[in-house]
Amino acid sequence: MINIETFDNPHSYRDYEIVHENPEFTSLCPKTGLPDFGIITVKYVPDLLCIELKALKYYFLEFRNKGIFYEDLTNQILNDLVGVCQPRFMEISTEWTSRGGMNSKIVAKYEKGKDDQIR
Amino acid sequence: MINIETFDNPHSYRDYEIVHENPEFTSLCPKTGLPDFGIITVKYVPDLLCIELKALKYYFLEFRNKGIFYEDLTNQILNDLVGVCQPRFMEISTEWTSRGGMNSKIVAKYEKGKDDQIR
Amino acid sequence: MINIETFDNPHSYRDYEIVHENPEFTSLCPKTGLPDFGIITVKYVPDLLCIELKALKYYFLEFRNKGIFYEDLTNQILNDLVGVCQPRFMEISTEWTSRGGMNSKIVAKYEKGKDDQIR
């Protein structure tokens, strides 16, 4: 399991939403080795732990020279971050710049209680 | 039935959304033979198969010199792509540039279980 | 009743949405005789008939030198087009440029079964 720094949610008595958007994400296409550029958005309702912002940034940097498909990457980030902070809800969306004249977007969600057994 | 390359959905245990937008679509008007220009958007929740992006692009290129009405094209693409990847949900929307001072948009949806018998 | 060309809906086994937007609509104010400029949007779910696009354009041109209030025009277009193609659903919205510093918008809807008896 990955290791991302977290901190105690100071207001865990309440459901509230945290959104971190990284408009400067880049990884590699596993087929061509050419770079992909995208915007990654993490939206979540924390339970007992919040994700530390700087740690999240370094986690995203590890994809810079890694070859991975859009669909796989989006779900893998969701699994990684759910594992790290056990949120009440989390949604990862990735929005990719044009490749071959086509733009893509992937959105995957996790809901505590409902989606725990399926992973 | 058409033949578009697919690959195994690596995260089929979860419902998640994939969107591919092609802003460079062109076909021909069946009445005048003049070109139509549009944006085609494929939004789907994959089941066991995902559509390969490059194959989808080549599928769209086959319409370049084909004469077909907006309403027909939108539904035909939906039928073709549902046939190819048997998704849990799919929506095709086509948005067309101005013809005779009028812009058109067509949206057709498919939901597994609910819409299977009607085709 | 008005006479607008229609064609058979090639995919009537499915509910899908057709939108035609006319951003170049003009009629006359019945009080002052001065021109009104607006955007007319027709959104509908066809049943057995679709409205022919060119015929729709010519239908709109008939308002060019006709004096009619916003509220009346919007509902009258809805009644005319419902009469012509008997859709499962239709919505007409008209959005008008500024008159005396005020912008107006009118939206009227029709739903088959629910609104048939009231007209």
Place this chain on the structure above:
Amino acid sequence: MINIETFDNPHSYRDYEIVHENPEFTSLCPKTGLPDFGIITVKYVPDLLCIELKALKYYFLEFRNKGIFYEDLTNQILNDLVGVCQPRFMEISTEWTSRGGMNSKIVAKYEKGKDDQIR
């Protein structure tokens, strides 16, 4: 009660929405006497009466040199216009330009049957 000209709703057999937006509204701050600038939007579903557009414009002009708070003005306009045309539904929203670096917006609604007794 105020006096704003109305006309008979020509299509009262149907619920439809009318929106009038006045982006050139100005009144005075009751504390400082300095002008406030805002956008007033009237959205309603008429019953038997529609509000005459020119009369509405003149009604708004009466606030030009009147000192009144945002919250009070929004509700007072709602009460005035409901009184005049007895609509099935009405919503007044007022959106104000920056004062002391802060922008404000107030939205008040009325629904026939539900809100009649509370005024």
Place this chain on the structure above:
Amino acid sequence: MINIETFDNPHSYRDYEIVHENPEFTSLCPKTGLPDFGIITVKYVPDLLCIELKALKYYFLEFRNKGIFYEDLTNQILNDLVGVCQPRFMEISTEWTSRGGMNSKIVAKYEKGKDDQIR
């Protein structure tokens, strides 16, 4: 408890929404001491008291040289303002400019009756 001036809601017989947006908010990062810049939006349905706009502005100014995390600040403002005016509903959202290439947004809500006991 903080002290922010309020005034009597002149239309407490009706649920209506008040939004105050402060696009010129700045506080300090508690780790680096560097300034953070954000947009704070207060949306609420008043009960018996409304928040005085100028007092709200001065309350926000107190954060200018205070070190506080995004998540904490958002919830603390919600707790402070709920304490001051006891609204029927309140939502605080804070939207922050890019830090390390990442933008953040936090949204926290309070509903009278439902959320009273949890604080």
Place this chain on the structure above:
Amino acid sequence: MINIETFDNPHSYRDYEIVHENPEFTSLCPKTGLPDFGIITVKYVPDLLCIELKALKYYFLEFRNKGIFYEDLTNQILNDLVGVCQPRFMEISTEWTSRGGMNSKIVAKYEKGKDDQIR
């Protein structure tokens, strides 16, 4: 020669620029009889006479049901308005909505002294 109301330039001792933009212009295509829609902009430096705004509006309305090509219309309006107010400088630009997928713009200028003999 056409007849458009003018008024004495109250500040003729100075060169200054007046721009009137009409975003609601419509005329007819002389070939098809179908309406053209455009934005007409009149920019001029007045000499002894200014063009009355309401009169200009009525002058533009005369083109509503007249068939005329873009190039001809632009130059004819320039000739008409130069004749009416004898400005130090005038520029007419007309910008047309899409016809057959193509947008057009025409710009013609007049400079006193330099262009007087050529008309």
Place this chain on the structure above:
Amino acid sequence: MINIETFDNPHSYRDYEIVHENPEFTSLCPKTGLPDFGIITVKYVPDLLCIELKALKYYFLEFRNKGIFYEDLTNQILNDLVGVCQPRFMEISTEWTSRGGMNSKIVAKYEKGKDDQIR
């Protein structure tokens, strides 16, 4: 002559540009008495005096209930402000919201030395 507060230009050894934009200007149409709304922009290169911002705001407020034409107002403000601060250069531009479907803009300039004798 009008009386607007000024202060000594602290950097008169250098030509530099100051722009004050007032997007909340309103005056009255001298013909109809109806309000006009516009954006007034003052751009100038100060000589020995700068215009005090708050004083400028109060000067603009005096037009709120005054009837005056666009062309006259623009030149009169230029004359007033040149008289007050004797700048090296000044340009007044006024940009007006739509009246009768037409938008207007007036721009007048003053250059020290060149334009002094003509007023």
Place this chain on the structure above:
Amino acid sequence: MINIETFDNPHSYRDYEIVHENPEFTSLCPKTGLPDFGIITVKYVPDLLCIELKALKYYFLEFRNKGIFYEDLTNQILNDLVGVCQPRFMEISTEWTSRGGMNSKIVAKYEKGKDDQIR
């Protein structure tokens, strides 16, 4: 030499500018055979002949299934259209959608007298 319909310039006594923009241009990449999409803009000052708009549209359509590089296409269109209407000035600019993550734009100009001998 190509054959595009022209008509006599009705106002050849004056230099004025005509712009036709075609935002729906498509040709093929000569290397890959894949479609390129671009916006072609023709700006010219006519001499004795104007280019007929519909003829220009059909001329552009001939590139739909032709393989040609951006740089060559832009200059070839300039040469063709200069040959057809012998303008006082002409500029062709072509702006291309992203290929391999890069957008391109080519601009070529012709000036009568100055550039005649070089072709």
Place this chain on the structure above:
Amino acid sequence: MINIETFDNPHSYRDYEIVHENPEFTSLCPKTGLPDFGIITVKYVPDLLCIELKALKYYFLEFRNKGIFYEDLTNQILNDLVGVCQPRFMEISTEWTSRGGMNSKIVAKYEKGKDDQIR
């Protein structure tokens, strides 16, 4: 004189332009003590020295709790930065958010050789 870190211009054989924009600038109004918010842009052609970006950021932070007028601040920054790096050209522009309904912008320039003696 202030102390901002510089580094040797690695390409001083050529005139080229460097622009640093700080959209998160804040200082205080010297009259009211209330915060001002603005965008500071430094554009310069370096001679032998370039300004270090992080040092520039810390220099701007020193204004956070300083009371200073727009006109003075702009010229003072120009003088400070010219003193630090002796550029061939420098322009400082400051663009301020609305105060009392008015937006301001100040632009001051320095050109080596031409403006050296005047400071």
Place this chain on the structure above:
Amino acid sequence: MINIETFDNPHSYRDYEIVHENPEFTSLCPKTGLPDFGIITVKYVPDLLCIELKALKYYFLEFRNKGIFYEDLTNQILNDLVGVCQPRFMEISTEWTSRGGMNSKIVAKYEKGKDDQIR
């Protein structure tokens, strides 16, 4: 010297402009090792050689994991590309996303004959 593929300019008898924009450029900060993201624009007037688009793309990819300052990178790209295709004119501009709350832009130009000796 670098090696980028070129092809013969098919229209070298004429000065014309070619622009290639790469909105997906990334390199590393030489101090922190963190990624920088920018838009690189190459504008040039070719002489005998044009730069091959795909080769240019691969040249830009070489900076992906290289640490280099903005100012140096911009001038180095200019020197490299001038060396490769000996253009009549070339301009490189690089526009960088926010670092520490500040955005930067660098523009460097080369003109044949004028700038040859200085490098």
